[in-house]
Amino acid sequence: MSVTLSRYRVLLPRNGRILPGCPLRPSTTTRIHTASSVPSLRGSLLDFGRRRGGASVRSLATVYLGLGSNVGDRHANLLRAFKGLREFGEVDATSLLYETPPMYVEDQPWFLNAACRLSTDLGPAVLLERLKVLEAAVGRKDTARWGPRAVDVDILLYDDLVLDGGDGGNGDDGGDTGRPQQHQERQQSKRWLRIPHPRMHERPFVLLPLADIQPDLAHPVLRSTVKELLSGLGLSAGVGNRTLSAAAAGAKGVEGQAGESAGAGGAERVLPMGVCSNGHTRLWPMEGRRSRTYVMGILNATPDSFSDGGQHYRRGGGVATAVEHGLKMARDGADVLDIGGESTRPGAAEVSPEEEISRVVPVIEGIRDAATAGGEAAAGEGDDADTIGPVTITVDTRRAAVAEAAVAAGADAVNDVSGGTFDPQMLATVARTGVPLMMMHMRGTPQTMTSLTDYGGNVVGEVSQSLEACSRAADIAGVPRWMHVLNPGIGFAKTHSQSLLLMRELDVIAKHVGSPLLVGPSRKRFIGELTSESDPIQRDWGTVGACCSAAERGAKLVRVHNVKGAVLALAVSDAIRNEG
Numbered sequence: 001m002s003v004t005l006s007r008y009r010v011l012l013p014r015n016g017r018i019l020p021g022c023p024l025r026p027s028t029t030t031r032i033h034t035a036s037s038v039p040s041l042r043g044s045l046l047d048f049g050r051r052r053g054g055a056s057v058r059s060l061a062t063v064y065l066g067l068g069s070n071v072g073d074r075h076a077n078l079l080r081a082f083k084g085l086r087e088f089g090e091v092d093a094t095s096l097l098y099e100t101p102p103m104y105v106e107d108q109p110w111f112l113n114a115a116c117r118l119s120t121d122l123g124p125a126v127l128l129e130r131l132k133v134l135e136a137a138v139g140r141k142d143t144a145r146w147g148p149r150a151v152d153v154d155i156l157l158y159d160d161l162v163l164d165g166g167d168g169g170n171g172d173d174g175g176d177t178g179r180p181q182q183h184q185e186r187q188q189s190k191r192w193l194r195i196p197h198p199r200m201h202e203r204p205f206v207l208l209p210l211a212d213i214q215p216d217l218a219h220p221v222l223r224s225t226v227k228e229l230l231s232g233l234g235l236s237a238g239v240g241n242r243t244l245s246a247a248a249a250g251a252k253g254v255e256g257q258a259g260e261s262a263g264a265g266g267a268e269r270v271l272p273m274g275v276c277s278n279g280h281t282r283l284w285p286m287e288g289r290r291s292r293t294y295v296m297g298i299l300n301a302t303p304d305s306f307s308d309g310g311q312h313y314r315r316g317g318g319v320a321t322a323v324e325h326g327l328k329m330a331r332d333g334a335d336v337l338d339i340g341g342e343s344t345r346p347g348a349a350e351v352s353p354e355e356e357i358s359r360v361v362p363v364i365e366g367i368r369d370a371a372t373a374g375g376e377a378a379a380g381e382g383d384d385a386d387t388i389g390p391v392t393i394t395v396d397t398r399r400a401a402v403a404e405a406a407v408a409a410g411a412d413a414v415n416d417v418s419g420g421t422f423d424p425q426m427l428a429t430v431a432r433t434g435v436p437l438m439m440m441h442m443r444g445t446p447q448t449m450t451s452l453t454d455y456g457g458n459v460v461g462e463v464s465q466s467l468e469a470c471s472r473a474a475d476i477a478g479v480p481r482w483m484h485v486l487n488p489g490i491g492f493a494k495t496h497s498q499s500l501l502l503m504r505e506l507d508v509i510a511k512h513v514g515s516p517l518l519v520g521p522s523r524k525r526f527i528g529e530l531t532s533e534s535d536p537i538q539r540d541w542g543t544v545g546a547c548c549s550a551a552e553r554g555a556k557l558v559r560v561h562n563v564k565g566a567v568l569a570l571a572v573s574d575a576i577r578n579e580g
């Protein structure tokens with residue numbers, strides 16, 4: 001049965017009867033929408049909003065949106081769209097980020113795709129109109145259907161609404177025949193709207209990110225969950241092997257390249273961090289053959305760090321020595337330099353934000369100036385993962401003011417050992433600056449942490465849950481999950497055996513949290529104890545062992561003092577894992 005409201009038809013599932021326009025059986029659990037039960041469907045769908053307050057109070061709708069971009073700085077486009085969506089309600093969950101082969105029209109650059117969940121009082125048609133305005137503001141031009149675009153935001157699901165708002169007058173289940181001219185004419189003539197999005201179930205680039213948010217979410221018409229729809233495409237949800245099988249790729253018209261590297265044919269998770277020499281956001285492959293274990297070089301702009309005693313800062317000239325050491329680490333193969341102005345060794349004294357800023361900002365500026373001068377020639381579209389660009393810099397701080405000053409000076413991301421909990425302004429500041437956030441697990445402060453090691457016998461579970469909570473808080477504050485890196489905090493409020501257990505069960509933590517893991521074993525006490533080395537500087541061989549073990553168990557980044565050792569060792573262990 002259907003009710004016609006203005007030009008829109010709401011499909012009402014009844015008695016398991018197949019609905020017009022629905023490819024499969026309707027769900028018996030689908031909420032039945034009528035004009036009275038869904039006030040937002042009264043009258044023309046184009047001129048209502050979900051009103052706040054007064055007699056017509058109603059609950060907020062839960063909407064799932066799919067985002068895509070394959071023109072220009074794809075991540076910058078997605079981030080602008082994401083920030084714009086926060087004006088439409090509360091974006092309370094986001095996905096990871098995927099680089100995906102173009103579907104339908106294959107002769108175009110690869111896309112970046114993500115998804116988010118929006119809680120909004122906007123009705124579906126008003127939401128659609130506002131999305132179109134947002135897409136235009138981000139830079140979308142009218143293009144051929146399924147063709148290249150700066151940004152595309154599709155309404156995937158809107159509560160469990162089943163809405164057939166026309167098909168643009170061409171009778172196709174998903175709209176038109178794909179002829180560009182017809183598509184443009186239709187776009188200009190009138191808006192049509194179908195919910196659920198008529199093609200979402202066949203799109204890995206929609207289902208993969210959706211599964212990050214809610215794998216058990218049910219499609220209100222097909223009755224299958226997102227996880228089940230993915231498995232129907234030969235893919236699995238969550239961290240692990242998501243590579244599209246050649247059969248599934250062929251069946252769905254995806255650019256499947258059977259016989260080539262597995263990663264070339266399917267979607268891959270990526271982490272946006274830093275800038276390529278073409279000015280676009282650099283994308284770090286997090287799975288597939290292009291992926292490897294990334295090395296973060298530690299650069300202490302402090303006079304009192306535990307393992308180097310400030311040797312690269314205090315002795316022999318402060319900033320200049322630190323900059324020189326940073327550049328050496330970059331030449332040794334560091335993917336990112338982590339610059340910190342406050343020691344977090346056990347018992348270390350706090351420094352003021354002003355002091356911290358005065359330590360890190362000149363070093364960031366010095367490295368930025370020296371490194372950008374050495375950038376390579378600009379690369380074309382879609383090369384954002386492979387282009388070697390200016391060195392990537394993170395600032396190691398717990399303070400929002402320091403993070404803000406560091407990003408203004410050229411830092412690409414914030415690395416917070418307190419997981420965003422020390423400074424109440426940290427999450428909002430990182431959201432505003434639009435950089436990725438690395439969040440570490442710890443308890444207490446460097447002064448108190450050594451006595452806070454009681455995890456009730458479940459350090460792995462506690463750390464996983466705590467990291468997940470940090471990630472949720474950051475997500476809600478406006479730092480999308482695809483920009484999170486999580487760190488179990490080896491040695492921070494952990495005993496020797498707890499550190500070993502966390503190192504051993506990194507894969508469990510990685511699976512639990514989904515986000516890329518950063519691990520920092522470098523020169524730590526547990527390595528000294530295992531190798532009988534009391535001098536931290538003598539612990540690099542042991543550190544390399546820990547890095548290789550971490551990489552085998554799913555760590556995506558390791559934070560080390562001795563970059564060269566880690567880079568060389570990981571080149572071998574990564575190759576054995578990936579190419580064997």
Ligand SMILES: Nc1ncnc2c1ncn2[C@@H]1O[C@H](COP(=O)(O)OP(=O)(O)OP(=O)(O)O)[C@@H](O)[C@H]1O
Pocket residue numbers: 128144145146147152153154155156174175187190191192193194195196197198199
């Ligand atoms: N669920 C939906 N979400 C977004 N747009 C929709 C939806 N259903 C129908 N449309 C209509 O589709 C029109 C074309 O949208 P768009 O240009 O983004 O299509 P496309 O991205 O090329 O193809 P597709 O929608 O299959 O991804 C929109 O103007 C809108 O009227």
Ligand SMILES: Nc1nc2c(c(=O)[nH]1)N=C(CO)CN2
Pocket residue numbers: 067068069100101102103104105111112113145146147152205
């Ligand atoms: N991989 C991928 N392919 C697409 C995409 C997209 O976002 N990702 N969007 C399209 C237009 O809707 C057409 N094809």
